[in-house]
Amino acid sequence: MQLTLKIWRQENADSKGKIVSYEISDVSPDMSFLEMMDVLNEELMIKGIDPVAFDHDCREGICGSCSMFINGEAHGPDRYVTTCQLHMRKFKDGDTIYVEPFRAKTFPVIKDLVVDRTAFDRIQHAGGFISVNTSGNTQDANSIPIEKANADKAFDAATCIGCGACVATCKNSSAMLFVSAKVSQFALLPQGEVEATDRVINMVKQMDEEGFGNCTNTGACQVECPKGISLDNIARMNRELVKAQFKK
């Protein structure tokens, strides 16, 4: 396949970026999108051009590093996949593909397609944990039976990979899906109940301080989420928040 790539190039956080066009040929449909980018970078380096910087690591859809906005969609046109799992067979010979970083005020660009998502970490620091010591002096695991339905829902929420596709997709740059996934996971488990009030209040507060927008229920995040995290989690977080505010 032969493709035209229009890629966002930006030297660093302070400089101004722009779209630059590159031609690439001999793309195999069996390549993943990132492998195609590898080939492009090898070619650029041989020509003496600075290669395109992008985040990537596990390349099997679980670490959440890769963060490309492809043809106006987070992680590209396929559903339930991250960029690293997107294969070139989803494109046609002669296509023009636009590649941009995940854009949000809260995700400043570091270079080209690499963005700074440490705001997500800071939200987790505010309450994304259960305060038990890791010394091993806990009760036997089976002394806390958990209803299977709740355990399954908690698991589904916990599969969030923290990639930020939800924020990049949302017209308000809201992080509600990300935050609610963690709040839901713990709200659904008896272990998390003890600190539920403080957790939801602190995490939402940090989310607001970071500058993420509000949720207007467009549901775009759910569609673009590579792990299929459900909008139900946002509803659950809102309930938890209201409950917590009454308690406080």
Added chain:
Amino acid sequence: MNRITYSLNYRKPKDEYNPSDELVVCLRYFHKNSSNEKGKIIKKSTGIKCKLSDWDIDWHKNSDRFPIKDTDKLFLKKNRLLKVKAKEFKLFISNIDSSPNKDSIKLCSKVPLGPIADQWTNHKNNIRLVSPANKRLIDVIVVGTGLAGGSASATLAELGYNVKSFCFQDSPRRAHSIAAQGGINAAKNYQGDGDSTYRLFYDTVKGGDYRSRESNVYRLAEVSTNIIDQCVAQGVPFAREYGGLLDNRSFGGVLVSRTFYAKGQTGQQLLLGAYSAMNRQIARGKIKMYNRHEMLDIVKIDGKARGIITRNLINGNIESHSAHAVVIASGGYGNLFFLSTNAMGSNVSATWKIHKKGAFFANPCFTQIHPTCIPVSGDHQSKLTLMSESLRNDGRIWVPKTLEDAKSIRDGKIKPTDLSENQRDYYLERRYPAFGNLVPRDVASRAAKERCDSGYGVNKTGEAVYLDFEAAIIRYGTEKAHLKGLNENDKELVKKLGREVIKSKYGNLFQMYEKIVDENPYYTPMMIYPAVHYTMGGIWVDYNLMTTIPGCFAIGEANFSDHGANRLGASALMQGLADGYFVLPYTIGDYLADDIRTGPISTDLPEFKEAEELVMKKIKNLLGNQGSKTVDHYHKILGKIIWNKCGMSRNEKELKEAIVEIQELRDDFYKNVFVPGKNESFNEPLAKALRVADFLELGELFAKDALERTESCGGHFREESQTQEGEAMRDDKNFTFVSAWEYKGIPSDAKLHKEQLFYNNIELKTRSYK
């Protein structure tokens, strides 16, 4: 044994005793220090008492070598007990003085004395502690935030130490432990199927082909149950049964169900658990987190590990960080092969740097090649994807029986489904009727390679075999039809029902396969081929997980201790968390107890400045090189050399060739590599060049280790050491030891030290899966 003698512990002149007095029997050993030729006697009391009149002074002359005469009623029992004690004592002194290699005095494994089941408890009771007030005065650096590093950081911080954690990813949550699929073992015996600490210990040692250290493995099995309790308390959503209790599944190489899991994402859930524990400590200010930092050297002061040099991957700053101890949890080195199931960024740099500064590297050639990965599709491929081992429960592995059929399939003239049962060769079932498709990973991988090398491979490159679910689909479908009272002879209906059952068991894996290969495995067999997955070798550590550099520790996949020559499924997660949550936080105190008065360590010391300058010089040399070839060019060639000549089967000729080729490649790398850009920016090719430079050195040691070990064991198969049927042949007489390599300038000049392995609780046996 002949240098160990029995004697009585006289506490006053001999003639002051009566014949009826009871004395304690003790063991003696004369230890000669090789460096100064001076000797000393090491004594150990046995606690067994004997009357003077029952003592046989000439015990060494009688045939049984029993020192207590039959005039003592309990003489048999006591004598046998003495033999056991002598055996334990032998193990203890072997660590001080590995008899075949007198220079190995440094390799003291510090395994505690006593019965194996009590060792860890006794050790914890006897090692030194640091008081809470003093912990506040001590800094610890942890490199890596996977299961081992993340859990260690969290626990150390919770205990009160000041922790500095480093990862090269943009968040600690992205460490590659996250990609582990199958599950985590623990000897909980929730299923009541006869599991126990001993069984888990036994399975792990046997699975490791008897090349791991007994005491460490036993401790691992012992703390495994705590891990599950801990993780559940943290809110890790393990799979549950309808009664609300935890569910288990079974994995390869064992006869019980002891694997806890969270669908196919167990690693992710456990890592996020450790990450949440870290977050709690980061919020308290007890962990200082450094994301996007790569460790480029370790700094030693007066022989002790006192800090590291890092490069900030965003702006290129070279920074010094000091601490009273350094913990390396940077994972394995599978990316040496270029193509592996490791993450793109996984590297050997941290472990290789400490090796160059004095940490011994143990068993580098012990690599696990996982049998069920998606085959390579072309030269553009950057990494390989694993298909969980659990698929072998229901899949049957085969290739065509004739070379003509294999060729027709490769050429696309016929489809696999066109071949009838008797045109297929289910080679694992044929060769290993007892275990069939469920033989351990190393055996399954070699068998696939053997078929493909003989020309029976089934994809374009001839490097793939089929994993077929047809039989399972029909079996499950028939069952389901019977259950529902439907027509069992309606083939289409049966298959439809069967596919539903398979989907409920392996749905996410089938979907992943379809996304990558673009074929539907419900209708046509999967193609699989072995790929590098895990490295059992790593930095040599003692029972306290300390390397041969005082104050430098290695945990998780980065160390060598628990998996021997082959790792069992679902044991890597167990080891990472055991080391991080439950072992290191205790054992590190024994070392740090000496540091409570040291005070903060300044990074202005000349040792730090020198190390910074050396790192900077190396970076400048790479950037200033006027070469023409990219870093990946060299990494790919290195990977091919290692895969072809030091891969699934190895022989003397090719290993020798590999050593020379790697040396040549390394010289060429420094002459002709081209690294673009500058240091002071986000520069991935530069980061990669620094990593590949280390792989180019490790590769040589890897081949050297494989060359020295002329036996076949676990994942290491030497063609010279096989039975007539082509099965691996271990050589326990000459190779029951850990190869620990000391760096001496050029990797293949490394000096071999041997830690003898002793099996007192498990009998050394040949593994057979026939």
